[in-house]
Amino acid sequence: MSAARVRIGGARIGLDDVFARMPFRFGSVTIEAAVAATLALELSVDGRKITGYASEILAYKWFDKRPEKSAAQNVADLLSILQDAVARAETFPEGDIFTLWQRLDAEMRGAADGQGHNALMAGYGTSMVERAIIDGVGRALGLTFHQMLKGGTAGLAPGEVFPELADMDAGAALGSPPRDRVAVRHTVGMLDPIDGADLPRDKRLNDGLPETLADYLQDGIRYLKVKIAGDTDADLARLRRISSLMGRTDNTIRLTLDGNEQFASVDAFAGFMEAVRRDPDLEALRRAILFVEQPVERGAALSGHLDPRALDAIGLPLLIDESDDAPDAFRRAIDLGYRGVSHKNCKGVLRSIMNAMLARYHGNLRGVSLFQSAEDLSVLPVAGLNADLAVVAALGIPHVERNAHHFFNGMAHLSPRDVSAGLADHPDLYQPDARVGGRLAIRDGMLSIGSLQRPGMGFPPPDMEARVAPRDWTFDRLERRTN
Structure with a gap:
């Protein structure tokens, strides 16, 4: 099975308020409420129009634990990063899943320092777009995530990142x-x-x-x-x-x-x-x-x-x-x-x-x-x-x-x-x-x-x-x- 060809179109982000059943403390913060973001990404997969989706809670004080950053600032940063990732991805030419991920990951991590963000936060934006692409490709081709990986649909080329994995399936x-x-x-x-x-x-x-x-x-x-x-x-x-x-x-x-x-x-x-x-x-x-x-x-x-x-x-x-x-x-x-x-x-x-x-x-x-x-x-x-x-x-x-x-x-x-x-x-x-x-x-x-x-x-x-x-x-x- 050959790698699917994907072109990224428009996007939509929707937010859900989420309130805790019980408070949870980790590190220096106690979570009693949060917001979850859902991304809908329009795609063309081997010529088929489809929408792929990804969703994640905007977890403040995990990605960025700097004490000078408030929970509200953390959430605003994560939302901004997601919007930035989407805007960059929309400009990319057609490519397979791996190639699109690799380019977006490099751009987001390269821009992180200048934006005042750490690499973990930049990776959040990349991962949301990556998941929406994977989801859309699977929906378009009728394949599960496991089948996409086993069949080569994702175009995964690990040897480009780790030479020792070049011959590993x-x-x-x-x-x-x-x-x-x-x-x-x-x-x-x-x-x-x-x-x-x-x-x-x-x-x-x-x-x-x-x-x-x-x-x-x-x-x-x-x-x-x-x-x-x-x-x-x-x-x-x-x-x-x-x-x-x-x-x-x-x-x-x-x-x-x-x-x-x-x-x-x-x-x-x-x-x-x-x-x-x-x-x-x-x-x-x-x-x-x-x-x-x-x-x-x-x-x-x-x-x-x-x-x-x-x-x-x-x-x-x-x-x-x-x-x-x-x-x-x-x-x-x-x-x-x-x-x-x-x-x-x-x-x-x-x-x-x-x-x-x-x-x-x-x-x-x-x-x-x-x-x-x-x-x-x-x-x-x-x-x-x-x-x-x-x-x-x-x-x-x-x-x-x-x-x-x-x-x-x-x-x-x-x-x-x-x-x-x-x-x-x-x-x-x-x-x-x-x-x-x-x-x-x-x-x-x-x-x-x-x-x-x-x-x-x-x-x-x-x-x-x-x-x-x-x-x-x-x-x-x-x-x-x-x-």
Whole structure:
């Protein structure tokens, strides 16, 4: 199958206000409200007219954590970046998916410094356009995301970025067939109630859904992602409570730690892990940890080789997340001693595919275990969540961080048309809920995702008429619920 030829036409952006079911804290910010952007991109695919779509929450204080930037400024920056990416892409000549992505990525990253943005933010704009193109090509040709990659429709040429991958086929790095079930890795945020002691009866939502970590473990969750704050005493006390809960469940629980850039160096994090190792109450929890995500702040994380003594003290593979801000970031991280990289659609789909290829190639070459994890707690139904899971399914990743179903109100932010289409097309992934229209269906800790194998990136066309145009939206719509 030859690569599809794509010409980009006009675009439309629509915004949804999203209010939290429960507040969520990560790093220095508490999220109680957010806005999600949906992009509709007109395309010509091998002469066929089609619209492709992409959707993502405008996650303030993740892409750009500078303290002088307010949440409102972060959102305005992300929206501006998206508009800039669309405007640039509309001028491109016809090309295949890979060529269009490569040119847009280079332009956006090249312009970022002059615009006062970091590379991670520039990548967000590129990724939205990239996903909309992939989605439109799949819809036009009747191909799933997995089929596009296996058949060469995307025109992926990894050897142009990484010479060592020139003779490697993308299919070698994919799950075959794509996964139809994936385990949920439940995020335990810094404000999350661990058990009933943290949530008095008069503070409960009583909406029929789990509210505490204890509730989720009783519901069959087997994987956790625990965020740590860099305050050793407080972190250890919280980990002891989590470990106690894990010991009282019938299921075997595995977990990951998210350092969330809270440590100045790998040596500082090694000191924290030494404290964990010395605590007899944390022995079982320590043995259950799979890996550690981005403990070192992004400015220092890739500044030099990781100290082997510090890595021995940590005793766990380290993964980059926020530091994965360029196509070659994981390749550089491998040489420095990192073993993993996160997949997030907001960082780029083709980048994740090439990272999977790098993990396979360099893992075999060096005789080490290199891997990808699936990390993105804030993807929302239907378009954003489905597209992310479609990539996870293609990559064959067995468990995925998922938590927007906990912090946000299911499909409450969507129009009736979006809710009806999501429930009708994906009865395995969503279930009706009279209060919010519909919500994610987690059964015994698992998501059933077989229905994502449909043309495009796995979702019905979004209702653009129900969304607010950027010119009509202001941040003060959220401020009554935003810190």
